[in-house]
Amino acid sequence: MSVQATLFDKVWDRHVVVAGANGWALLWVDRHFVHEGSHHAFAKLASRGLKVAEPDLTFGVVDHYAPTQGPLSAASADIQRMVRTVEENTRAHGIECFDLDDPRQGIVHVIGPEQGLTLPGLTINCGDSHTSTHGAFGAIAFGIGATEVAHVLATQTIWQSKPKCMRITIDGKLGPGVGAKDMALSWIAKLGADAAQGHAVEYAGSAVRDLTMEGRMTLCNLSIEGGARCGMVAPDETTFAYLRGRSRAPKGEALSRAIEDWSRLASDADAVFDREVALDGAEIAPIVTWGTSPEEALPVTASVPDPERLPEHKRFRAREALDYMGLVPGRPISGTPVDQVFIGSCTNGRIEDLRSAAAVLSGRRAKVPGIVSPGSQSVKLQAEQEGLDRIFMAAGLEWVSSGCSMCVGMNGDTVAAGQRCASTTNRNFKGRQGRGARTHLMSPGMVAAAAVTGEITDVRPLLEGRS
């Protein structure tokens, strides 16, 4: 172990199987998650007659195409085929699969942590860019493409060039109604959607330490939207408390020894980062996106930018984004009418997200339709035990099953062309939620506020007098 190592360095060093030239290394992969989209990789494996090297370290999930509003048998033939293919591929290779009949089913980045499969100090891969979520535990976790998925399946290793390290420090106390989603969108808006390319980001500072594991997962989840290879938070008591009693996490004496080990993973006090960025948590307001990239975001109290006032190289894109989004330059973003809302996804589909939306919706009616899709069946059950489902339904929203749902629209949950959706998801790309759909990313509380008022609105006044 080198001196002055960062959290990233320490976890990286533990996983180097072969050190190549120019920072290239063959890394051991501790956990590999596959889903419906992994069909290309299984096909590559089959074409070469290869077996999965470590089925016990590989886990299958059904999430991207999971129907949320009816049985699989009622879904399209394409969707049924995608779901059955991952079930068949995992079965054929002896891989445990959290399928639609499994009470542990849910979005991969929700159930990995929930089942205790995600642990500090691990390397974790999945053919999904939001794999960065798992870094919240102090793991190196990143998304990979189908060729790399096939490689990990066949060898349980992956070739990587070592990224640079960037630390984003957020000190200060977040204001009421402000959370991890706002922290993430703030730095992406400030630095740009490609700012962290080629970097592993470590989040530090008191505002990060104060976050729950759910909040840290939201923060790390969105690292990819700032271009980062991965996002990480050093494991601490909050992490260990979350892991105690999780099904697949170590227990008893094994857990004590693991915690002792994990406690040494934090970046050394004198570790040097290639890039340092600091934000003041107290200055972060609820954020909402106005354009078609996560970097096109602003505080809810601000106005839609006027392309003519932007630097020249940003004008063309801004005009195009505003045209697609149907927004008028210079008008306050607050007050923009929305047609529907969506609460869910690997970004904001956890119990804490549902609680914060329910805190706004309790005793109120939504003016627009919307769906609430819990991030996993376990989250769904817990929410029902807490009565959150009744709050959502009393408000007029639909309470549906778990999956990626309207974040990516693969399962048929889409937003119609021209419709404006306030969404707790991660991408406001053109057509992401459906062709021509207009997506505004924001926190679960902000989406609930948009539901109640029928327009983009500051959640903070709606929280006054509520716990």
Add this chain to the structure above:
Amino acid sequence: MSGWTRHEGVAVALPLENVDTDQLIPARFMSAPRSQGYGSYLLHDLRHRSDGTPIAEFPLNSHPRASVLVAGRNFGCGSSREAAVYALVDHGIRTVIAPSFGDIFAANAINNGLLPARVDTEVVEELFAALGVEAVKASVDLVAGTIRIAGREIALELEEEKGAKLINGWDDIDLTRSHAQVIASFRSSHFQRAPWVRPADI
């Protein structure tokens, strides 16, 4: 995949920033097997009106034989879908020139013989101006490490390992399997040092 060293082709400008992988291939096409070919899905919703008719002036429609794309920053950001690269490759694109690329996209590109050529913003801006809406001849030489386009020669910034993969069409699986013994010994010491890395039994 087969390797390549030189490519002589036709370049067009796609002067857009943040061309994300959802633009490169909308999610609804991704359940198709690769054998069907992904070329017709490339940038589908930018190239077609909502009624499905092609937009004639879109660069890839006016120059369907283009094999080099010049694009704005953060090309291929977003989802890890390798299908975005399949769509480009199946459409005949061999090189994308842009100021920056999504990390996962760039790795996927190399794995499929597509060169993600990072070129300074100023140069890309000059290429946009030089190309306009026309197609121009372009040549890419991986061995010499140069791109010739619109009367300029641009030096390629390409890590040795990535260049070698493109040139040799190497498959990492074979390369890695040659390290099988090292991997096996790493595995056993890794599990011994930190037994907790293995998932607990239910």
